Amino acid sequence: MSKRRLDELDQKIVEVLAEDARTSNRKIAAELGVTEGTVRGRIKRMEDEGQIRITAVTNIDHLRNPTLAYIWIEVDSAAEVKAVAQALADTPQIGFVAVTLGRFDILAITLVQNNGQLADFLNTKVSVIPGVRRTECSLGVTFVKHDYRMSKILG
Template structure:
């Protein structure tokens, strides 16, 4: 698929959807000064190119009996791609990114409880070939949760 370059209208539409992913295209069109058909077509194109996904996000702290954890992972360079692939396939991993600093990867993990979290980290993550170390931080309280670009 050809690379897609965002323009100002795409950014404006994305900004509106970041505020409310269920917002009607008609309302977005009025706000960004274009037609509803244009908004619909742009959203479809952004989704097809993997730039935009509209989904619901439930706060893990509101789910009784769930444990959220951030884990930094150090990976030997020759095993990096395989480790990313393995972690991506794990249901417990809700977020995965490459980072710079004392670790190579950062994952967000959601488990039912501390026992499940412990088993996941020790049995699954640390057994991935090339993983040379982990550092985990249990999330006690989320003070701000927002995905997307800063509001302008």
């Protein structure tokens, strides 16, 4: 199946849902000047084709002591990067995994409550993954901007 690109209407629907995924199809339709059935059909198609996923996201502003932990991972060999990245992605506590270029091979991001919790997580979940050579952490201590959508794709 070939990947269908989002057209202008699809993108407008996604923009509305990105602001509030609970917005009714009727309201989206009225705002965009199309029928409710058109909006419903487009959302269903985008979901079915894996182009969007509507989900609830924790607002970290309401957590007691959130610390965003950036875990930089060096892997033993280039051949192991994909397997290590997938093992990290399969770890429920990790919300973001990317294979990177530069000093480290992988970046994983998680939220922790304190340094002890981070140390335990690194020792029991990350460092035990076959192929992980070493880790280094950076901690986000003050949130200047946190957009759970990560970033908008520039058109």
